[in-house]
Amino acid sequence: MAEFFLRELAHARAGDKGDTCNIGVIAYRPEWYPLLLEQVTVERVAKLFDALVKGPIRRYELPNVQAINLVMEQALGGGVTRSLSLDPHGKSYSALLLSLPMEVPPAVAAELLALGRSPCS
Amino acid sequence: MHQDQKPPGTLRIGAGASYAGDRIEPAADLAHRGQLDYLVFETLAERTIALAQLERLKDPAKGFNALLGARLRAVWPAAVAAGTRIVSSMGAANPLGAARHAAAVAGELGLPGLSIAAVLGDDVLDYCRAHADELLLMESGQPLSSVAGQMVSANAYLGADAIVPALAQGADLVLTGRVADCSLFLAPMIHHYGWSWDDWALLGQGQVCADMLECGANVSGGFFADPGYKYVPNLGALGYPYVDIDSAGIGVIGKLAGTGGLISRATCSEQMLYEIHDPSAYVTPDVIVDFTSVSLTEIGPDRVRITGGRGRARPALLKVSVGLREGWIGEAEITYAGLGCVARARLAEEVVRQRLDLAGVQIAELRVDYIGINSLHGQASHPTGVDPYEVRLRFAGRCRERKDADLLVGEVETLVGKGPCASSLPRLYVREVIAIESVLIPRSAVSPQVVMFGGDRDG
Secondary structure, three states, rough: EEEEEEOEEEEEEEEEOEEEEEEEEOOHHHHHHHHHHHHHHHHHHHHHOOOOOOOEEEEEEEEEHHHEEEEEEEOOOOOOOOOOOOOOOOHHHHHOOOOOOEEOOOHHHHHHOOOOOOOOO | OOOOOOOOOOOEEEEEOOOOOOHHHHHHHHHHHOOOOOOEEOOOOOOOOHHHHHHHOOOOOOOOOOOHHHHHHHHHHHHHOOOOOEOOOOOOOOHOOOOOOOHHHHOEEEEEOOOEEEEEOEHHHHHHHHHHOOOOOOOOEEEEEHHHHEEEEEEEEOHHHHHHHHOOOOEEEEEEOOEOOHHHHHHHHHHHHHHOOOOOOHHHHHHHHHHHHHOOOHOOOOOOOOEEEOOOOOOOHHOOEEEEEEOOOOOEEEEOOOOEOOHHHHHHHHHOOOOOOOOOOOOHHEEEEOOOEEEEEEEEEEEEEOOOOEEEOOOOEEEEEEEEEEEEEEEEEEEEEOOOHHHHHHHHHHHHHHHHHHOOOOOOOOEEEEEEOOOOOOOOOOOOOOOOOEEEEEEEEOOOHHHHHHHHHHHHHOOHHHHOOOOOOOEEEEEEEEEEEEEEEEEHOHHHHHHHEEEEOOO
């Protein structure tokens, strides 16, 4: 199966509360939502964010808007107000998440290629 | 119906700001041609009120939003002409001082007879000091008493029930300190429609609509654009949003014709998930909100209808943000460019680390970033395999004492002339850390009150 970045299938925004970061991930098309449910798993997200997130990660599903909400604890360098990071709120974490490689079935790959999207190299 | 025309039987609430330094002209546009019933300015991030408290300690007349006067001058004459009332958290650490300042601005603008309300009661510093042994920090579980010596502020997140009495007394302008962001928007709905304080389903639906507006332009195309993926027309002239809400809490999010930006299912979905944890139990002081049945329907250009929000009984406890003095952060940045720039930056890092050791600088945590390579995502950054043309080296260190933060940035300053060749001049910053922790207190510990100024009610 072809691999594309999550960015091709979904959009995302990150938010902060204390030392906890959440990322809402929303499928561009309802028919792509099952791919998110199947592959944007806590395990894969934990691996991608291993260097940044020290605490547990929880995943919530919102089929009503074809979205997943990822909640990551101890993720913001001790908290927005004391972090040494240039991005204390973790607002750029959504872009890291969208770099997750996704295996897509041939029909979806054909759709993405028709849109001018490129597979992961 | 023209895009801007308010549907009959609805209440229109506009979002004029979503942080302390937000743009003013989109709010003025809303005030001038938005046919608003209410204009809300939300201006308090987690830390804003602690910083305002420090300002107030230095000067008792200060401690409220520095743009209060500028915002009122830009919107108030039009708002008064249109019958628009204003609700805002610009009172920050000093709602009374803010209300006095607003009264002076009203006089200056020749707007007599306006009544201004200050909402008090969010300051619970005395309560937290008295109960520091039994209150636990939400994230670490440690007692508040373990950091009591560093406390500079403690403010409870008040709800709509603190604001509605001010509207009931006829306030044209309501200035609060810490209130939950969405409660600023929910209060006018409750006041206007007379919603019951325990109709949790209705309050839940209303709060879903309020949540759409609490980050201002984040729902109308701000912080959304991604070229080639997410297109936002005329982003530089972003219009700020309003909601047209009916008596059943059904809201339609919109923005003014001719403004830039975008309101779509996608922008609304991103905003709905922003800063929530369990979407079936989003805790606000007024109601516990359930987003899991919400439907977002595009009903016209830049108009999205919000339905299906649900709610459960409000929580027994209120969240409090506690501001703590936590020492100092020193930051210094310097850029290397051209062939070998990354190798020179790495040598510079070595030199600074060696100098800090030699000088015995006390640093609790030191972070070194290579801007252009790994500054935002650290070890999680994707390697590109090629050196960038230039790289900016950044040091950030947390120190207990200011003198150590000064020494840290001093060692970066002397890289010019004494470190590797061919760099920019460095930029140096030293700042005090005011950290925020959260605790929960019983509702009985707060007693919100309204103080009215001006108008006919104050004589």
